[in-house]
Amino acid sequence: MTDTPAVIDIKNMTSHYGPVKVLDDINLTIKQREIMVVMGHSGSGKSTLFRHVLGLKQPTSGSIEVLGKQLTTLNKKELYALRKNIGVAFQNGALFSSLSVLENVELPLHEHTELDDNTIRIMTRMKLEQMNLAEYENMMPSELSGGMLKRAGLARAVVMDPRLLFFDEPSAGLDPVTSAELDQLILQLRDALNMTIVIVTHELESAFSVADRITVMDQGRQIMTGTKEEVKASTDTRIVNMLARKARDEEIDGDAYLDSLMETQRVK
Amino acid sequence: MVFRPLTNSGLFCLNLMERFGRAGIFLFTGFIKVITPPYRLTPIIKQIHFIGARSLVLIIVSGLFIGMVVALQFYDALVRLGSVAMLGAAVGLVLVRELGPLLTALVVIGRAGSSICAEIAIMRNENQIDALDCMAIDPYQYLIVPRFVAALICIPILSCVFITVGVFGGYFVGCVLFGVSPGSYFGGMYDAVLWRDIFMCILKAIAFATITVWVATVKGFYLHLDPAGAYGSEGVSKVTTQAVVVSSISVFFADYIISSIIL
Secondary structure, three states: OOOOOEEEEEEEEEEEEOOEEEEEEEEEEEEOOOEEEEEEOOOOOHHHHHHHHOOOOOOOEEEEEEOOEEHHHOOHHHHHHHHOOEEEEOOOOOOOOOOOHHHHHHHHHHHHOOOOHHHHHHHHHHHHHHOOOHHHOOOOHHHOOHHHHHHHHHHHHHOOOOOEEEEEOOOOOOOHHHHHHHHHHHHHHHHHHOOEEEEEEOOHHHHHHHOOEEEEEEOOEEEEEEEHHHHHOOOOHHHHHHHHHHHHHHHHOHHHHHHHHHHHHHHO | OOOHHHHHHHHHHHHHHHHHHHHHHHHHHHHHHHHOOOOOHHHHHHHHHHHHHHHHHHHHHHHHHHHHHHHHHHHHHHHHHOOHHHHHHHHHHHHHHHHHHHHHHHHHHHHHHHHHHHHHHHHHHOOHHHHHHHOOOOHHHHHHHHHHHHHHHHHHHHHHHHHHHHHHHHHHHHHHHOOOOHHHHHHHHHHHOOHHHHHHHHHHHHHHHHHHHHHHHHHHHOHHHOOOOOOOHHHHHHHHHHHHHHHHHHHHHHHHHHHHHHO
16 A cells, blocks of 8 residues: 555645634544545534645645645646545535436536437436445435435546546434445545545544554544554544443433334344 | 623625625626536526526516506506606606616515525535535536526516506506507607617616526525524525615615616
């Protein structure tokens, strides 16, 4: 992994919202084909970091290099050219409510390619098939469940076969079974499309099941970056507390977890 | 403590300037994007259907009753002055110069402006605008331009429809109910309404269309930057109300300015 080229390279990045410092001296390198999970509590700065790497917000200082381009120096046209190689799946799917699932997913192909409608439709259906959404293609976003919305958002994010995929909170609001299915889908995507994936989440279980490396954030600071094993072995009290809290929550929610599994089996 | 009012008023002024500046840049960018490719015909047609076709019944009903009531009021006044023959001229001038474009704009603000603002604000709320940006699709081109173009096409046409229906509403009250000669009604109108009045009507309709869409879209688009608008459903409701109030007042203000310049 160390010899593969960096897809994202963030150096000494600091960011403010007005007078408040929200990110402090972030240094992060993400290699090709790597699944990097950015983890932390709500308000830890992980979503702000996400917005910076997408070029939706400019840092106060430092540099962000994505796919070999310095984001801070790009004009809008260059930024849009870069974003054609990046897929973004938002937490709630961010699908357009006036378009069907199929129309939502094929939108980037209509906008950025010269392909005819038939080819676009075939390509879109392949992605929907991959996400197990083929039978829901004519449904409107309001008719979909949370998990389906996320998968439809993911289908739209990967429809252009991007080199880099960002996924914001893939497991948030999902039951453990659907969450595990989505994690599997992420791993399959990396293998099938050979892409680099950055996941922002506060769900430890999901993070540990998909990550190659994990960056832990707290109060705008990067506490540590390392492999799953390194994070688990960390003696940093903030990480230890985070893991301990998760273990305790799992113990308490054990019955609820079993109930949800049985419910899923009953539905199937 | 002593300087608190001064600080607050300074902050208020800065905030106001920032909002005006942002809205001005938004309008300028909107106009630039209107003339810059890519030109999206399908979204424009969808918006013409939404702003124009779906407002048509409301415009026809409003125009009919406004024309009838204007004719009724003028008939009553002109009978006292012994100038009933001037009814057509009075109805025509009032509708073409003032009520046609003004009431059309107000109807569109109420029916379509509020809806445009709420739709865009919800899109902002649900990260759909960020999603467009991330897909390298310009949100101005995709969301704002079709609405601008559709309003610029629809509001002048709807104003003409309003005036035409209003004229026939006036004809019904003046000629059918009160027995005014149709010849004097239409003849008086033909003599009184000049090309300058038609030009004023079209100019007002274009200005009102711009204001309606500008205010509705800018309020929704910058929901997240609006200090009065709490993020979430409350924020959407607040900015939608603000959009209707601000665009209505702006339309009245623009109406006076255009009238005073041309007359």
